Each structure stands twice: as structure tokens, then as C-alpha cells.
Amino acid sequence: MEVRFADLGLCLAGAIGDTVLEVAEAGGVAIEAACGGFAGCNTCRVRVLSGELSPCDPVEEPFLDSPGQRLACQARLVGPVTLRLDPGA
Numbered sequence: 001m002e003v004r005f006a007d008l009g010l011c012l013a014g015a016i017g018d019t020v021l022e023v024a025e026a027g028g029v030a031i032e033a034a035c036g037g038f039a040g041c042n043t044c045r046v047r048v049l050s051g052e053l054s055p056c057d058p059v060e061e062p063f064l065d066s067p068g069q070r071l072a073c074q075a076r077l078v079g080p081v082t083l084r085l086d087p088g089a
């Protein structure tokens with residue numbers, strides 16, 4: 001499953017069910033994960049440019065400011081997707 005980081009010019013491979021953070025870390029993309037991947041910060045935030053990720057979890061919603069934003073530690077692959085990093089403060 002293709003995960004393209006448009007702003008970095010990188011394309012990584014992941015499996016359905018992997019989180020975006022897992023794919024990024026395995027591929028050497030440094031996404032800050034201040035809370036360790038437990039939906040407690042928004043430093044891992046990404047923006048979906050095309051494609052789709054797993055449905056947004058209610059625990060994730062308070063961290064998202066606009067449509068297309070997701071937490072990399074919570075959003076899972078369901079198909080090919082193109083993203084860019086969009087970390088929150």
C-alpha cells in the first residue's frame with residue numbers, strides 16, 4: 001500500500017491496518033510523536049491530500065482543526081494515500 005509524503009517527495013510502503021506513524025517511522029520519516037503515539041498531543045498531525053484513511057476516532061477529533069487533518073498515530077491505512085506533514089503546536 002503506497003503512502004506518499006508529498007512535501008518530502010517520498011513514497012513508502014505500508015500494509016492495510018498500519019498507522020501512518022508506523023509507516024513513517026519504518027521508512028525513516030521523522031514525525032514528531034511527543035506523546036508516544038497515544039493521541040495525547042497533536043505533533044504527529046498530517047493532512048490528507050488524496051486517498052483515504054480509517055474513519056476518524058472520537059479521541060482524535062479534538063486535535064483536528066479542519067477537514068483532511070489526521071493524527072498519524074491514530075489514522076490507519078485502508079488504501080493508497082497522499083499526505084503532507086501538518087503538525088499542531
Ligand code: FES
Nearest residue numbers: 033035037041073
Ligand atoms: S503522537 Fe501524540 S497524538 Fe499522535
